[in-house]
Amino acid sequence: MIGLLQNMTSRYAPWESRLYDAVIAPAVVRFMSSLPYDLVSELPRDARVLDVGCGGGQILASLAEQRPDLKLVGLDLSPEQIRRATKRTSRFGVELRRGSALELPFDDESFDAVYSCASIKHWPDPPRGLSECARVLRPEGRIAIVETDRGCHLPDAACFVGQWRLPAPLRPLALAMFRTWVAGQSPDLAEADAMLEALPLSERSVQRITGTPALLMLGVKG
Ligand SMILES: C[S@@+](CC[C@H](N)C(=O)[O-])C[C@H]1O[C@@H](n2cnc3c(N)ncnc32)[C@H](O)[C@@H]1O
Structure with missing residues (x-):
């Protein structure tokens, strides 16, 4: 019943995925709206792009x-999230797969870009998941990973939680949970940097996304 609260790497229960989809995901999409677009803006027509931990497909x-x-592909561990993403993206012809970031069910070098948003903190072995992302990326392909920054600033966290679809009296509690349970189990800038360094990437960078409680890891394969 309280799987995720006890263990960040357990699979989202149906009620947890429903809660995330309704309360938090709209704020994530608003805060990150330009990010995947920045990643794909220079891709050629018909490029293939993978979203790892795509959630409800927003x-x-x-x-x-x-x-x-673009040929968009989404993968998520939770069947509930895949069902929701299928419904949300059905008119766009997005391909959706259930599976784990630790064992991506795709051929080597089969994507032009790979991104993941707010998912890596849930992976039982983040370096292995990142190495899978790099494996399926073609040479010169780009990777972008967004995650909560454990060292995020309180005003940025408060601004983000302020966008959640919650009654205002619940926000202080939500902010405390976000800072401890979510950010507390997420990487900080140095850890993110070390994880990227282990990958066969050039043009590596890790940075805070200004005005948000998130960090962004970037790299180019090869
Ligand atoms: C916080 S949600 C983020 C969803 C979406 N990317 C967004 O930004 O709105 C995290 C997602 O990662 C998925 N997830 C957790 N562990 C995973 C794993 N090992 N492999 C793939 N997806 C995973 C969860 O099922 C969940 O849908």
């Missing part, structure tokens, strides 16, 4: 609206 749907030519 980012995929937004990307499909901006770049209908």
